[in-house]
Amino acid sequence: MSETRILASYVTDTRLEDIPQDVRHEARRAIVNFMGCAVGGSAHPAVDIAIRTLGPFSGPPTATVLGRSERLDPLHASLMNGISSHVYDYDDTTPKNYSHPTSPVASALFSYASANRVSGRDFMLAFILGFEAESRVANAVYPAHYDAGWHITGTSGVFGAATAVGRLLGLSVQQMVWAIGLAATQAAGLREMFGSMAKSFHPGRSAQNGYVAALLAKEGFTAGEHGIEGPRGFAAVQAAAYDLSKITARLGVDFDLRANTYKPFPCGIVNHPTIDGCIQLHDEHRLAPDAVRAVRLRVAPLVMDLCNQQNITKGLQGKFSVYHGAAVGLVRGRAGMKDYTDEAVNDPHVKRVREHATAVGDPSVTEDQARIEVELADGRVLTKFVEQSLGNLGRPLSDRQLDDKFRDQGVLALPDEDLESLIKLCWRIDDLDDVNEVVAASVPRATKAGAPGLVTPASRRA
């Protein structure tokens, strides 16, 4: 059997009972992290523009956009969820293929589950299978595919959305083969878009396109049978080198959800070891905002390539400044969403420490590491060596740290009480009779009732 058909059969036939408990828990963690990102990003201008522009083309508004008052057809809602959950670059990452895997799959699934009644168990199974399909396709073409310039989140994501939605639609194996083909032939997204809104468009469009692929396949819209492995299929066309065995090896035994990681800080990941170490120093020594006289960093050379900005005035620049990361860690003892605003970058305490920091690229320091030396106003010199940065596979965020991350983003959109309810709902998603309960809880209360043009949740299947 071809890789496409093996994958199609696996996604079609697997039951939730076949999924180990630890993988199910990793799925919950991925959902919690995703929802925090989607809600946190839901007010970003990219989402505003996309809804304003494409809303007038929406079909019957049977789906809620996560974190927003607007309802759209589920295809457009998938797009918006994908943009919001990725737009701050804060969603999950699988280091083995550098994709951000949850956004394309969950964006489509929450949209589907908003417009159609889906139980938590069915949702979880579809999510786990879509994630696995997408990540295995990515593994097969990584690194040649990514190195060539493809944004692997978009290109592999469409396979995840197609198979996950396809599973909820109850596709046959043959239909799933077509859905994978229709996904393959829509796999797109260029790294040239990094730094623009179009980057976040990628997981959104892959969610939407995968959803379309599954719908069409169910109705008998045919596609090539060898979308992945054919001589002119996804792997051969979009990767100079690939290994198809990574799609099928130990399928149903190994799960890439176990290889998923979560960013603890909303900024360039190469800054994370430095921030992590600076927060530790802050906490261990209860540093006052004016305690630091100078900072000396030894970091991986890549940090100097990507994040060597010191004279900055904008929050967005802070995300790519290792000096700013060190400064907020030492001065504020944290590096959350509020620490990457224009205000934070211009905070006098933060600014002073940032301007008294130096950094050197050191080939003996890995990208997971940082060597930090801090000179205090009282003359003491503190040092810290971070060997494994927080959030790495070797030092994953705890469930409670994921909650804190969720809160840090969620306060942008929701009052505390509603935020805590939403977090709790996400953790027990597989117990819900109707996943729309989570979707509805993501919408800010003020806009829930009485906002003009809103369709009430009760009318969704009307």
Place this chain on the structure above:
Amino acid sequence: MSETRILASYVTDTRLEDIPQDVRHEARRAIVNFMGCAVGGSAHPAVDIAIRTLGPFSGPPTATVLGRSERLDPLHASLMNGISSHVYDYDDTTPKNYSHPTSPVASALFSYASANRVSGRDFMLAFILGFEAESRVANAVYPAHYDAGWHITGTSGVFGAATAVGRLLGLSVQQMVWAIGLAATQAAGLREMFGSMAKSFHPGRSAQNGYVAALLAKEGFTAGEHGIEGPRGFAAVQAAAYDLSKITARLGVDFDLRANTYKPFPCGIVNHPTIDGCIQLHDEHRLAPDAVRAVRLRVAPLVMDLCNQQNITKGLQGKFSVYHGAAVGLVRGRAGMKDYTDEAVNDPHVKRVREHATAVGDPSVTEDQARIEVELADGRVLTKFVEQSLGNLGRPLSDRQLDDKFRDQGVLALPDEDLESLIKLCWRIDDLDDVNEVVAASVPRATKAGAPGLVTPASRRA
């Protein structure tokens, strides 16, 4: 200036007065051929399935699908127009890059012009510029891009649709740069889909995606500035070798519409020289249906690779049988849509000649040529050497032959009188105050009035 920006400026700033008259006439020819294909393909099952599946997700139905009673939002209508106009593989081809260039551009433009008032002059200008942009992008990456397995019609088509719709939307140069970026990052379509419905999905999706790119760019949704030429842009990522100078060289002087060709027969193009010669023999010798005893063909070796099927029973097989092409040419004196049905393939006269035909691949015969020898029942032997097949650049279809081709397809959907009106409207498209007149004329009369759920043309801007 970068290639992306040069192209964006050209598409933004050019006036219809800058376009030579012969190019404008070639544009009319492309539109006539496109409309015949769209109307002829409008009842294909691929279109039925796509409308049935995605219609429920359509926004306000302000656009007419060409040749159909259904109205959809213009994005979905673009998709449907792209499927119908390509599904019989009968649309135009630019041999210099093997793309089918009109479908993505015109599918989006007719949809836009159905939902918004567009004059014929504005329509023609947008079409010519979109065609040129798309074809130049294709030239830059051809042949490496096509050889790698990309369906260049889909990948280049999205640039055409984005720039053409962007022109009608009045994008600024900066917005056009973003539209091109958003097109680049959606460029998709694999040749692995050939032989399935997904092939016709490619021009449809590129029309729809290009339209979306233009809409978003107009509202300030940003994209990378170097979508085409950037180190991780379309050319570098999607072609092993490319020549960006083909995008900008003699821009505004040379026009690829002059290099466009039209298939005279709805079948594999390698069969065309044989069919052409056989029709000539039929006409020159007024052959009766039972006149032929045997046929001996010498053809390019590629014909034997692709079209060496003799024992066939289905119309679709006939499209890839050089023997069937010879038989209908000799027996019926034509090779139109009606000659590639199951009925035609099983016609006893056609079947007998097909079964008495032999073919040999001959490296001295080019793919534009055929050597034909026909033995008649009365003992005479006729020969014909076709040096340049009808429809090639060296022997283009005349305007009247394009009309005949239109009629051959259009009778599948429209009564004769309506067909003649539609053909006339297409030829004088640049004189129309409102291009929707053409769109409305493509809809079969029986379904125009009173069909349930239809929105009348008058309500389109309501």
